[in-house]
Amino acid sequence: MSVRLKVTEAIKQIAKEQHVTLPELTDGLSLHETGFDSLAFAILVARLEDELGVDPFTISEDAAFPATVGDFVRAYENVPA
Amino acid sequence: MSPREIFALRNYLGAELKGRTLSDAHHSVSLTDVLSQTVRGGRLGELSGRSVLLKLSDQLKSGLAMIELDGIARRMLLCPPDLNPAHLDALIADAEIDAVVTDEPEFWKDSAIPFVVIAQLPLTPAAPAETERATEWLMLTSGTSGVPKIAAHTLEALTGAIRAEAPARGPAPVWATFYDIRRYGGLQIFLRGVLSGGSMVLSDPHEVLADHIARLNARGVSHISGTPSHWRKLLMSGSAAQFAPRYVRLSGEIADQAVLDGLKAAFPDSSIGHAYASTEAGVGFAVNDGLEGFPADYIGVNASGVEMKIVDGSLRIRSERIAHAYIGRDVTKLADDDGFVDTGDMIELRGDRYHFVGRRGGIINIGGLKVHPEEIEAVINRHPDVRMSRAKSRKSPITGGIVVTDVILADGTDPARANEIREQILDQCRAQLASHKVPAVIRFVETLDVTPAGKLARTDA
Known part of the structure; x- marks a missing residue:
């Protein structure tokens, strides 16, 4: 499974658990429009850290938190293994 | 005397x-x-x-x-x-x-x-x-x-x-x-x-x-x-x-x-x-x-x-x-x-009973909110397939902290049911706990450390 697929699967799983109705997950969708609150994002980042072994937002001190779904996915894709 | x-x-x-x-x-x-x-x-x-x-x-x-x-x-x-x-x-x-x-x-x-x-x-x-x-x-x-x-x-x-x-x-x-x-x-x-x-x-x-x-x-x-x-x-x-x-x-x-x-x-x-x-x-x-x-x-x-x-x-x-x-x-x-x-x-x-919710010194901080890990464990332990659990906080770049839990399943639980049990535990927690207390991650483990005094080890508390 690609990193992109793993990230979108995790988003969908958490949306189901948190009873959030997701719009279509396009790269241009702003994270705000996903309907996720900060707790849901915190859960997402923790789950992805367990699954992918990385937390791109803690590794780098100056990493800006992404603004869109595309930025979010790329943050995981661009982490050196 | x-x-x-x-x-x-x-x-x-x-x-x-x-x-x-x-x-x-x-x-x-x-x-x-x-x-x-x-x-x-x-x-x-x-x-x-x-x-x-x-x-x-x-x-x-x-x-x-x-x-x-x-x-x-x-x-x-x-x-x-x-x-x-x-x-x-x-x-x-x-x-x-x-x-x-x-x-x-x-x-x-x-x-x-x-x-x-x-x-x-x-x-x-x-x-x-x-x-x-x-x-x-x-x-x-x-x-x-x-x-x-x-x-x-x-x-x-x-x-x-x-x-x-x-x-x-x-x-x-x-x-x-x-x-x-x-x-x-x-x-x-x-x-x-x-x-x-x-x-x-x-x-x-x-x-x-x-x-x-x-x-x-x-x-x-x-x-x-x-x-x-x-x-x-x-x-x-x-x-x-x-x-x-x-x-x-x-x-x-x-x-x-x-x-x-x-x-x-x-x-x-x-x-x-x-x-x-x-x-x-x-x-x-x-x-x-x-x-x-x-x-x-x-x-x-x-x-x-x-x-x-x-x-x-x-x-x-x-x-x-x-x-x-x-x-x-x-x-x-x-x-x-x-x-x-x-x-x-x-x-x-x-109601008409007092319940222990945890130790004052054992409070974990979840996004600025105070949480007793024991309160979360008590809800998880009510699941019939759970024998024991431990809740703790994990650092999060988003909220400062989230709740993660380690759970021991009861003897003879079919490991294939793990995902189903995880969902049920989450449902149970969502029904009975405030949203910031609901575990972000549930991990199934074989053992949990117990201190020499017989208490669940809470090294991070």
């Missing part, structure tokens, strides 16, 4: 009660004629009036030394087995120790302590000693890093709850505990064993649970106590089926409904009770109705003179059973000006 009125352990041990024993995995010592024997080769007289460190490698010799020294020594300091040796010098200074009873004399040969008395088995004959004074019992508080505090008790305070109860009907009980008797919870059971006229079977840290249970059965144990973590371990082990005690007691941690129900199912013919006690506050109360928490009307003064109130959410206790002081140089006050001990245990009224 004349020496006759002083209350000492030897008053409960006489040759008229036959067949009493104190035993461990290796030895059994008769309590019937223990008063005419000694564990320390005839040197008891030299310990009269001294402040004695009991530093022994096992519980059996420790128990025998307590029986001999009570009423003779000025003080005795009990050392639990996991005491960090680096803290010994500070404790020796704080307790003004001037004698040590040990079975490891090599360790003490260069020490500055004037009297080193060697304790050994088998016991040797000795003239019965006379009680001279009320010995101060010094116990170490658990759960803190750094040098533990020393809480001072009298035997009268330590046994207040035991003497307040009606003696057990039927044959004298045979007591056992999963605790070590050099800690408050275990000492309570040792003292029950001595005061009840019965026997006591000690635990052994090197023994596997199945062998321990076999030994409890062989010795006819009827009354037994442990922490909820001890009991969950027994329920998980498959050894419970071979065991049928008359009385099962829980203390030392929050007894949630899941563990009470689990014990009721495993021991349908036993009475099951949970007790509240701490090294500082002494024994507060026991609850015997099979339900978690305690009835709201326990707050106030109860029939045995224990007074309880709630201030800032935590339980405060005043009674004749509390420790009378911390001993040492830089000590804080043990009780407030009115004599109440702040237990640090946070409680909450739900």
Whole structure:
């Protein structure tokens, strides 16, 4: 499974658990429009850290938190293994 | 007060009660004629009036030394087995120790302590000693890093709850505990064993649970106590089926409904009770109705003179059973000006019962909100396939912290059902907890660490 697929699967799983109705997950969708609150994002980042072994937002001190779904996915894709 | 009125352990041990024993995995010592024997080769007289460190490698010799020294020594300091040796010098200074009873004399040969008395088995004959004074019992508080505090008790305070109860009907009980008797919870059971006229079977840290249970059965144990973590371990082990005690007691941690129900199912013919006690506050109360928490009307003064109130959410206790002081140089006050001990245990009224929600010091921070891990664990433990769980916080770059949980599934749960169980646990948590308390991650694990004191290890709390 690609990193992109793993990230979108995790988003969908958490949306189901948190009873959030997701719009279509396009790269241009702003994270705000996903309907996720900060707790849901915190859960997402923790789950992805367990699954992918990385937390791109803690590794780098100056990493800006992404603004869109595309930025979010790329943050995981661009982490050196 | 004349020496006759002083209350000492030897008053409960006489040759008229036959067949009493104190035993461990290796030895059994008769309590019937223990008063005419000694564990320390005839040197008891030299310990009269001294402040004695009991530093022994096992519980059996420790128990025998307590029986001999009570009423003779000025003080005795009990050392639990996991005491960090680096803290010994500070404790020796704080307790003004001037004698040590040990079975490891090599360790003490260069020490500055004037009297080193060697304790050994088998016991040797000795003239019965006379009680001279009320010995101060010094116990170490658990759960803190750094040098533990020393809480001072009298035997009268330590046994207040035991003497307040009606003696057990039927044959004298045979007591056992999963605790070590050099800690408050275990000492309570040792003292029950001595005061009840019965026997006591000690635990052994090197023994596997199945062998321990076999030994409890062989010795006819009827009354037994442990922490909820001890009991969950027994329920998980498959050894419970071979065991049928008359009385099962829980203390030392929050007894949630899941563990009470689990014990009721495993021991349908036993009475099951949970007790509240701490090294500082002494024994507060026991609850015997099979339900978690305690009835709201326990707050106030109860029939045995224990007074309880709630201030800032935590339980405060005043009674004749509390420790009378911390001993040492830089000590804080043990009780407030009115004599109440702040237990640090946070409680909450739900309906007509108070429930323990956790320790004040154990609060985890989730995105700026305070959460008791025990509250989350209690909800998770209600799932029928869960045996035990631990909640803790994990750093999050988004919210600062999130709740993560490790869960042990009950015996025989099909691992293929893990995802289904995870969903059910999450549903349960969402229905019963505020959203920030719902676990972000649920991990299934085989074991959870339990401290030497029998409590779930919370290293991050």
